[in-house]
Amino acid sequence: MSGKVTPLVDHHRALGARFTEFGGWEMPVQYTGIIDEHLAVRQTCGLFDLSHMxxxxxxxxxxxxxxxxxxxxxxxxxxxxxxxxxxxxxxxxxxxxxxxxxxxxxxxxxxxxxxxxxxxxxxxxxxxxxxxxxxxxxxxxxxQERAILAVQGPASPKVMEAVGLEVLDLPYMAFRLLGDNGELMVSRTGYTGEIGYELYMPAADAPLWWERFMALAEPLGLKPVGLGARDTLRLEMGYTLYGNDIDESTTPWEAGLGWAVKLDKEFIGRDALAAGKGKNSRRLVGFMLQDRGIARQGYPVEANGQPAGEVTSGCISPSLNRAIGLAYVDISQAKTGTPLEIIIRGKAVAAQIAPLPFVPSRVKDTVS
Amino acid sequence: MKVPVDLKYTESHEWVKVTDDGLIVGITEYAQGEMGDIVFADLPQVGAEYKKGESLAVIESVKAVSDIYAPVGGTIIEVNEALVDSPELINDDCYGEGWLVKLSPETDAELDGLLSAEEYEKLLEKEA
Structure with a gap:
């Protein structure tokens, strides 16, 4: 392996994971299969190693x-x-x-x-x-000295309870420092659209926590989940992925991230963003294919036979069994319901702009 | 890893079964395993002609898009229509229900260039 590895690399190998290079790291892309792992997170619960972050x-x-x-x-x-x-x-x-x-x-x-x-x-x-x-x-x-685990899915509160972490009262987007010296930071956050938690810990503690989760929560349906399903899960929610959907050439306005920009304070980039507000010529949209095929990153998008943009992310949604994706399209063609064509290997495949998320978000569901 | 002895193989992990009325082509157990969950098969039209090594189909897994290459030159005489609705057959039964196309070879000469099961197994050992 050429990239950096996490403290859990041997655990992943023992589980038969397939690895992929991501951001300079050798990370597990799947254990049993992307669809299987994806559905486990939607239906019960998944355990992710995110120590590359x-x-x-x-x-x-x-x-x-x-x-x-x-x-x-x-x-x-x-x-x-x-x-x-x-x-x-x-x-x-x-x-x-x-x-x-x-x-x-x-x-x-x-x-x-x-x-x-x-x-x-x-x-x-x-x-x-x-x-x-x-x-x-x-x-x-x-x-470098830290590791990150995520527990995501409707059963994740039960899983956290099973390993003895008192976090069930945490609302969405809140965190708590646990451990004898506050070295374990647990937040109710995630990238899947499900109720879930992320755990930031000293790297040396990661193997014990991973083993503890697997030992105590596997009976509750917890499964290890790789980066492959992490990508399909986030895409079903319409969450952007840096490097695919956003980068230094995209602005928050066109990416639909304007809600995270507060122009009433001073910050680097504020003047440019204030000047560009409402003037973007393209917009990131979600789309579904109407016909067979899978839209992939880089595929051209047309509207009425004219070039209208480019796909930035695409996959088959394991929840919907339909091809979904994100694309930048000309602002004049960016309304929900607009018919588009995605050019797949030279052939135009009908698509339509869909409201996001593709699958209802449950991140704010009450923990019972 | 299953490598049936009665089939021929390519270095790009297709298998070929010689029958009386043409060559059945599929992908090997190794290839489907490398791809992961297969969710789409873009198959050629019956009657389409391909030279050896040309891409005759595209198989997509959740993560990847893979070309399937003509093991020998020839004309497509049948495609596996079942894959349109059930591309996962390629994962479940790559040497049986998950076959891709049947083609009529241009000449029999190119068949000699294909790998035997034994040779293909050696190739897999090298890739592992």
């Missing part, structure tokens, strides 16, 4: 002010113990990364995309060296 802390006397300056969403509006989705944008309003911000009393933790960790850290360090933050802000890349 980055974890960066912003600390120091001006930590919160700095977070407010580099991020598009308003972290000051969020109470300690809460999580917020946010974007790191450049001066032009291009998306450097999308991430989760964990608001502590006097610092924040950022959970960032694996493929962007190095780039994000470099950007944050550069910005932290500029006045007035110089010497007042510390950027700490803690990811």
């Amino acid at each position: 980055g974890e960066v802390e912003i600390r120091g006397p001006l930590a919160l002010e700095f977070a407010q300056w580099v991020l598009t969403n308003d972290i000051v509006q969020v109470a300690p113990g809460r999580v917020q989705y946010s974007l790191l944008c450049n001066e032009a309003g291009g998306i450097i990364d999308d991430l989760l911000v964990y608001r502590h009393a006097d610092y924040v933790t950022l959970a960032v995309n694996a493929s962007n960790t190095a780039k994000d850290v470099e950007w944050l360090m550069k910005k932290a060296n500029e006045p007035p933050y110089q010497g007042q802000v510390e950027i700490v890349n803690v990811g």
Whole structure:
């Protein structure tokens, strides 16, 4: 294996996982099969190793002010113990990364995309060296010493209970520090559209937690789930994936992420984003194929036989057994219900813009 | 890994069964396993002609798109219509119900270039 491996690589191998390279990491793409694992998360519960993701802390006397300056969403509006989705944008309003911000009393933790960790850290360090933050802000890349697990699916509260984690009272987008020294951070967050939890822990603790979950929660239907199903699960929710649907050439407005941009505060990229608001020429939309085939990343999109855009993500939805996807289309063709054609190997296949999510979200369901 | 001895094989993991009225072509157990859950088969039209090595079909799993290559030159005389509604047959029974196409070879000469089961097994050992 050429990429970095997580502390759980031997566990994955023992389970017969198939591996793939992702963001410089060798990660399990599937154990038993993507469809099987996908449906396990929708119906019962899945266990994911997400240790490839980055974890960066912003600390120091001006930590919160700095977070407010580099991020598009308003972290000051969020109470300690809460999580917020946010974007790191450049001066032009291009998306450097999308991430989760964990608001502590006097610092924040950022959970960032694996493929962007190095780039994000470099950007944050550069910005932290500029006045007035110089010497007042510390950027700490803690990811190397940490591991991340996710438990996702309707049975995940029962699974958390079974392993003795007291988190059932956590509402969606909230977190708690557990363990003797607060070294285990558990949040009610996820990337699947189901009730679920993410656990950030010292790398050395990951094998024990993985084994504990498998031993105590396999009888409840918990199954290990790879990155293959993680991708189909997120696509059914219409969640964007950095590198596919968003990157530095896309703005939050066209990606449908404008809700995470708060123009009433100052931040890097604000002026460009304020100027571009309502003026984007394309929009990320969800679509379903009306005919057989699968739309894949890079396939051309047409409307009435004219070029109208490009597919950024596509798969067969295991829940719907229909081909779904995300595409950038010309803003004039971006309304729900608009008929499109996806060009698959030279042939036009009928598609229609569908409302997102493709499958109802259950992230805010009450834990009973 | 099942490699039936009565079949011929290609280096790109197709199998070929020689019958009286043409060659049946499918993908091997190794190939379907590498692809994962197969969710779509884009098969050719009956009557279409292919040269050896040309892509005659496309099989898609959840994650990947894979070309299937003509093991020898010839004309498509039948396609497995069952795969239109049940592409998972390729995973479930790759040497039986999950066959892809039947083709009439242009000449018998190209058949000699195919691998025997023994040779294909050696190839798999190398890839593993």
